[in-house]
Amino acid sequence: MRSRVIHLINPKTDSLTTRPIYFNRALYSPLAGLLAVAACIPRDQYEVILTDENIETIDFDIEADMVGISAMTSYVNRGYEIADKFRAKGVPVVMGGVHPSFMPKEALQHCDAVVIGEVELIMAKLLDDLKNGEMRGTYRAAGLHPMVGMAMPRYDLLKKNRYVNRTFVQTSRGCHQGCTFCAEPLMNGLKFRYRPVDEVIREMEECGERTISINDADFFGTPERPKEVMRALKGRGIKWQAGVTSKLAQDDEMLELAAESGCTLLSIGFESITRSTLTSVHKHVNRPDQFAALVEKVHSYGIMVFGLFMFGFDGDGLDVFDETVKFNIDANYDACAFSVLTPYPGTLTWYELRKANRIVSYDWTMYDQGHVTYLPTQMEPDELRVGHARAYENFYALPSMAKRFPWTGNRNRAQWAIYNAFMRKAAKTDHIDTIAPPTADPSVAPMPPLLPIKKEWRAAVLEAAGAPDPETSHLEPAPIACESDSQGAVAAE
Template sequence: MKKKLLMITPENQEINRFRKRQFNNFVQITMPYLAAFVDQEKYLVTLVDEYNQKIPFDRHFDLVAITVNTSNAAHCYRMSEKFREMGAKVVFGGPHVTLLPDEAMEHCDYLIVGEAEQTWPQFLSEFYNGECEKKLYQMGEIPFLAGIPIPRRDLIHKRFFTKGAVISSRGCPYHCAYCNLKQIYYDSFRTRPIAEVIEDIRQMKSKYFVFWDDNFFGDIRYAKALMKELKGLNKRWAAQVTLERCRDQELLQLAKESGCIYFFVGIESFSEESLQSVNKRINNVAKYEQLIGDIHRHGISVQAGIIFGFDTDNRDVFKKTLDACNHLGIDGVTVSILTPLPKTPVYEQYKREGRLLTDDWSAYNGKTRVAYQPKQMTAEELFEGYMWFRKEFYSWKSICKRMKVSRVNLLHNLLVNLGYKISIKGTYK
């Protein structure tokens, strides 16, 4: 008899209110990907994404699997308690439980730590047969990406235009002090066989998709070979890349020819001092204008990652960053408050210095609260400056300025900017 398995991508209400009205929120691919490992002869799978679905507490499940990130940890712990009271067993995986397994184990029955290509199928088999003799599953070797299954996109609810996410590589060559990739994954950049990536993309019904890679240009030779194969698919795509690697003109040309619409680039700051303070030396502020101009000349938009709250930031940083973005014609930003995620060098530094303001993980979301004491301003000034920047960047005045400079993908950029503008409405006071 089949066991009933519920797989949850969590999103607490605080973050959901923040993201809901944006137009470019592609699906989180982790659970659809892990669902592809499930033996359909043994399990009846239900996939729920809290971005646009409610948790079915009124239904019985034998097993509930939840992927836990830091800002959702307390929310996931409460969900787990409810399901366990109803008789279900709960298994956790994901970034937060990989970083803090002892904490997470207090709130679930089983734990999958780190990458799960081997441990997740092993756990499912043992659970089905009633043979789970341990509570914690952890891989002892680096998993490679050859032969991995295609995600179960048929289980994704709605998301008609934003369910296309694909994995072509894992990991990042760099070691930024605020990033927890090195603590979550093995410190090894890996790529997936190109033919398997192309087949995965070919099976997508949507014309639009995003590479869910940590750094799509982590291996330039691989990226070029993959984009050459992409040309014939007539798809439109986006990816997260390192700005410095965009100096390669052949790389940019291949991206455009293969259907690239925009790059997400981690600019983070327009201050060399700030970048060096968090080991982001790969970025060179003096080259931003040339590199962003090159990307635009190839017809590709730039969605910039911006972080406020570095120790070198003062109250002038918000206006200076806005002026720089307008000058460069940056098409859109994903702006965040610096967040000391557990086990990262930044977290360890702030903890050592007594600057962490709370141990409530829901405050560590980088969007709605400040979790630490900044060095050159108050926490309130940091939050207000961040909110002011969001409001001003997505004002009509700024949108028009930036689009006049960029002049690429005008309809797409207008829609994305409008989505962010709507999402901000009502949050700024």
């Protein structure tokens, strides 16, 4: 008798960090979510096959009992194409990830079921329905996962030789910053949920790697919790990197513990060098007048700084590109990633721009943080596109790299060279020669998995979605374990 098979698929992303560049490797693996999904599937009942289309082709002839597809907005259309092909063969398809969680009605036009938000608490129900031939509609847990007793991600499924950074360990979910352009607080909540420290350390020790990426929205989100993790990491010989916000990255005790516990790089969302711009998108934690000193301080502990910046805010004029890059070079950032402001469906930025009739394109393939999908206020869309490309070209120019190279100090020079080489070459292959063409409005409105707490934001979301505003609509999921949507069995578009 054939073993039951579940085929998990990550559609092709084709981003700067997931595109194989050197030695047929990508800088980052995008599979952390699917490895966690695979961990929820009983090994004694199913064989799990994992495909990352960024590095391999999809075998549409695999005899699978179910296909699971995870997708973010920029590659959800490819996910829909994959789903349509498998459904045409009679294979049940379930979709999850950020975009299907925010737009389940759209996703259900291409799949049998959608997992909204976290999968851990509803996987058993999903698989029971699959066995009974009843898997359809939307599935969401009645509450947020307590982050205790989580199964070890299925690292054995990962093709480790195809990625530079391949092992991602999650120590928390949620983020209390509430930036208007970000999906995290509407997906995982404004309050941090923490895994027990011993479970985090056990995963790091047993994952098979000694170089780890901590996969939190903000590892330095609160003053004491990251220190507990880092104290437990000391002396274990593990090298790690993490994404953090700028405020607690200035804490000397935090940085000393980070260095002592093996931290080599911190990715920090600086976003803009203009304070008023940061305030307008509720990134209150950032202080541009302290950025250069922060970079210098982090460097003093032998830790690299990967700066994340965004262009296209309402306060950005044509000088923002060159001024930002000059600042980045002068401040000696080790690496930077620049993105175009993107109004992801369901975020507060989406609702603000849509209400102002400023969103031009709803072609999700254009929502890649490189194409311009809306009307900026102080420049033409094509000027934003060209300026964005020029920022990459200038920051990763050879004179800039020579100036920024860590000739002195304790930063990891090999890691610095790998990051800069990958980003330089990836940017050169990222040929975005047009802005996003106009499209018709989407047929359905997004609905965030978690509604905003702020009353006026919640009202804007519900008005756009044509939904009532229940008095209990705070940052908690609706109290239902599983609901079936009437569109669940509808054929593809």
